[in-house]
Amino acid sequence: MWPYVAGFIGGLLAAGMAAAGESYWRRRRRTKWIPQELQRFFRVKDSSRLQVLQKSFPRHMAPDAKRGLDQWLAEQGLAARLVGVPITESFINTTGLSALMAPQGESWYQVSSVEYESFDVGGDAPMECPKHALWLLDGGDAKLALFWTYGTHRVGCNWVERLRIEAGFVMDSPGSGLADQVLARLEEAVHSGHAYRGQVLSLGGEDDYRGNASGVTVHRLRPVARQEIILPEPTLALLERNVVRFAEQRPRLRKFGMSTRKGLLFYGPPGTGKTHSIHYLINVLQGHTTLLITAEQIGSITEYMTLARLLEPCLVVIEDVDLIARRRDESGVGEQCLLNRLLNEMDGLRPDSAITFVLTTNRPDALEAALAARPGRIDQAIEFPLPDAAGREQLIKLYASGASIAPEVVASAVRQTEAVSASFIKELMRRAVQFHLECRPDAESAIILQNDVDQAIEEMLWSGGPLNRALLGAGEGREQP
Numbered sequence: 001m002w003p004y005v006a007g008f009i010g011g012l013l014a015a016g017m018a019a020a021g022e023s024y025w026r027r028r029r030r031t032k033w034i035p036q037e038l039q040r041f042f043r044v045k046d047s048s049r050l051q052v053l054q055k056s057f058p059r060h061m062a063p064d065a066k067r068g069l070d071q072w073l074a075e076q077g078l079a080a081r082l083v084g085v086p087i088t089e090s091f092i093n094t095t096g097l098s099a100l101m102a103p104q105g106e107s108w109y110q111v112s113s114v115e116y117e118s119f120d121v122g123g124d125a126p127m128e129c130p131k132h133a134l135w136l137l138d139g140g141d142a143k144l145a146l147f148w149t150y151g152t153h154r155v156g157c158n159w160v161e162r163l164r165i166e167a168g169f170v171m172d173s174p175g176s177g178l179a180d181q182v183l184a185r186l187e188e189a190v191h192s193g194h195a196y197r198g199q200v201l202s203l204g205g206e207d208d209y210r211g212n213a214s215g216v217t218v219h220r221l222r223p224v225a226r227q228e229i230i231l232p233e234p235t236l237a238l239l240e241r242n243v244v245r246f247a248e249q250r251p252r253l254r255k256f257g258m259s260t261r262k263g264l265l266f267y268g269p270p271g272t273g274k275t276h277s278i279h280y281l282i283n284v285l286q287g288h289t290t291l292l293i294t295a296e297q298i299g300s301i302t303e304y305m306t307l308a309r310l311l312e313p314c315l316v317v318i319e320d321v322d323l324i325a326r327r328r329d330e331s332g333v334g335e336q337c338l339l340n341r342l343l344n345e346m347d348g349l350r351p352d353s354a355i356t357f358v359l360t361t362n363r364p365d366a367l368e369a370a371l372a373a374r375p376g377r378i379d380q381a382i383e384f385p386l387p388d389a390a391g392r393e394q395l396i397k398l399y400a401s402g403a404s405i406a407p408e409v410v411a412s413a414v415r416q417t418e419a420v421s422a423s424f425i426k427e428l429m430r431r432a433v434q435f436h437l438e439c440r441p442d443a444e445s446a447i448i449l450q451n452d453v454d455q456a457i458e459e460m461l462w463s464g465g466p467l468n469r470a471l472l473g474a475g476e477g478r479e480q481p
Contacts, residue, residue, distance in 0.1 A: 034101075034110060035102065037083070049170055050098065050169070051168070053167045054166040057162065058161075058163070059163050060196075060203070064189045064194055067189055068190070072182055076139070078144075079137070079138040080136070082130075082133060083112070083133070085149070086110065093150065096149075097166050115130065116129065117129060119215075120218045122196075132149045133149075143169065143173070145167070145169070146168075149164050149166075167179035196311060198286075201290065202297070203300055224276060224280040226284070229280050231391070235385070243356065244285065250354055260351070260354055261352075262379055263357040264356070264357065265360075265381040266278075266359070266384060267360070267384065268385055269362060269384075270473055274384050278317055282315065285315060289308075290314070291314060295321065305345045308355050312354040314354065314355050315355075321367070322367055343371065347376075347377070359378070386420065386421060387425070392420075393410060393411075393414050395425040396429065400433075403447065404448065405448040406447075409449065409450050412450060419475040420474045421472075421473030428457065432455075435452040435455045436448060460472055
């Protein structure tokens with residue numbers, strides 16, 4: 001009996017496998033494969049008759065490339081079909097049009113939906129760009145396939161992600177003219193830098209919890225008005241003459257053969273307004289792009305300077321430059337290499353470049369002489385001192401913000417805050433309001449009283465010890481009354 005059962009089961013399995021195989025081949029025949037689509041589109045049997053031209057751009061310039069492509073397509077009025085290419089791995093991706101047409105590609109690349117990713121370009125809405133997509137553009141005798149893809153490639157010691165756009169056409173066909181036109185338009189669009197011009201940017205792959213693609217971070221800084229800059233009048237005048245008015249006079253300086261690049265060093269104790277003043281400059285320098293570079297990103301200075309030249313006029317800010325520009329007898333080999341890259345980029349700027357470097361440090365005495373003492377790199381050093389009595393009075397009134405404070409309380413606070421930083425006074429006002437609200441939880445308004453200020457000063461200057469005073473910018477050498 002068992003032989004009959006086994007034979008019966010074997011027959012069922014064979015029939016099932018035959019049916020499954022037939023179903024598989026029916027599905028495969030119905031599947032639209034990209035190689036076959038390209039062959040039908042160009043009316044060729046393989047890629048041997050295709051010629052492919054390509055352009056490669058930094059990945060973060062995809063929004064400008066996409067804008068340029070959209071404009072070109074609208075102008076040409078070509079019959080266009082857009083399909084997705086299911087490339088699942090962009091790392092060291094070398095897939096091109098020729099590979100898409102190769103027979104072995106049928107196992108991997110079938111026509112699919114187009115995937116998009118969002119690029120933050122400032123404003124309210126991100127820019128949507130395809131990940132891996134193929135345009136089939138039909139102008140009658142002029143046929144063009146445009147392949148948009150990304151890949152990570154080794155450049156020197158770094159891995160760099162690039163946007164690669166390939167234009168394919170049949171040799172000696174009118175499609176070659178379309179290829180030249182579209183690639184030229186894409187290059188022009190990228191060089192315009194429209195998407196990022198006038199913004200505050202940083203390079204890098206920071207986490208973006210809004211779901212945008214990494215590569216460029218667009219910072220949305222709170223605008224700082226001139227009345228919020230509390231500095232000695234000579235310092236403020238020096239700042240505005242060497243940055244704001246210098247930028248305004250660039251065209252006339254260039255006309256008379258003067259250099260239009262600029263290098264400034266902001267120095268002073270922590271919390272004295274260096275970063276705050278930079279935010280003011282960003283706000284007032286209309287039409288300028290700002291690049292914010294941390295010391296840890298100096299290794300990417302070449303990429304930053306390429307972007308700065310593209311987006312001129314540009315303000316390049318490097319905060320805490322002493323972290324990589326310490327005296328050579330105090331720094332390691334790695335720091336010296338980073339410093340040399342920075343110096344080479346500063347020296348390599350054209351005299352007529354519309355680029356302003358602003359470097360900041362809390363330790364000017366520790367800076368390498370090649371940066372701080374060589375003419376032509378730093379044109380002006382600007383000291384940001386601790387606020388004097390008049391400055392402290394202005395800061396107290398500014399940072400009291402929506403709370404009221406009597407003149408006699410202001411005068412007392414000024415006397416008790418000698419040799420403190422602006423950031424200390426900002427925290428003092430917040431702490432005083434907090435003490436006030438703790439005693440009056442139902443208050444609809446805040447009036448900072450003398451007791452509120454006294455409690456805040458006690459906590460900030462004495463309760464936390466010397467370390468707390470140093471962290472808050474209260475200076476050294478204080479004795480508790």
